Amino acid sequence: MGGIVIFGAGGRVGRAAVAEAVRRGHRVTAVVRDPAKYPELAGLPGVTVARGDATDPAAVARTATGHDAAVNASVRLDVPSEEYFTGAARALTEGLRRAGVGRLLVLGIATTLETAPGVRLMDDPAFPEQYRTFSQGHVAEFELLTAEAGGLDWLMVVPPMDLTPDAPATGGYVSAVGAVTGTGRISHADLAVALLDEIDAPKHHAVQLAVSH
Template identity: 75%
Template structure:
């Protein structure tokens, strides 16, 4: 396990970051954190008319579809990094997350974006070697089905992305809570549940996401993040 404390300040190099799913709570937090650090953001949503408050001096609001390679390429062209916090509950989990992963790989590689961060789910993390949270006896079947979408997404990123795409799946704890105390820091572990409260505020998760854009330290793994 690695103990990390984000400093919330830019490393001095302004980047262009595209955020898919920018209208959600984590997406909004990621946009806000990036802007605070002096980066320029393209906020991608399915219907911009629903999110007029996202647009600003450092934020360009655009329509896009993270499951469409052409749409991904159009939104991401000219950017240094991409973040996907997108989710749809009206589409089967495995269908949605694999479609998104395929489109992100194709679209980002087409336009030369080399860094991708996607949001995972804590139930796919291991509690001991080879045993995931979702493998526990009595684990609710509907949750297992949803978690399997992220498992399939991770497998697809692992097998179908080329070496030019440096991707990372960032996994918050089970309690990703808008009301949680913002600590300004976080802890990480690769692929495993982190001991402790199992809680993180959206702002602290966003800090971890932007930290991994400014100073990439993990690649092609599930990175658990918790306070």
């Protein structure tokens, strides 16, 4: 099995992705800002915990070298959304090219998905402005990757609004390109299944892939 580098591995989605990658026999580098806070990750078989920053191209290149694919599950709530997600997209694009990593999966947000052609959840006039501002960060990230990713094979995987932290993996999910689908909920474990499926057998490229139960 190949190697996967996971940025933001200390968060709930990141930890679920690490666990699913380990279950499938992958070698994993779990990238976090402070490795001392995540001793449970270091105890997993085949996992190396590394200090890193998804917005620093040099750090991305250093931690990603020798891997086949990357997942960005990182987020910073103390940095403006658009600044963080576009900064990470630029750094990942540059750093992964330097490292020779060909596949990148990033997490999106359900509010950017369409409920009808050309109509996104975030376009509803009643949608709270602070959430629209946060959602715009993912819109800008998607646009930047579309324009600047070059030969990097990337995909934005978008979970529904309702992410269930501790529900067990069923191994099942439904998906749709760019549009709301399914029940509007999914477990972290099954979101990780969807992520790893798109690493082990890529089927979607340079789109928003919505996944749900």
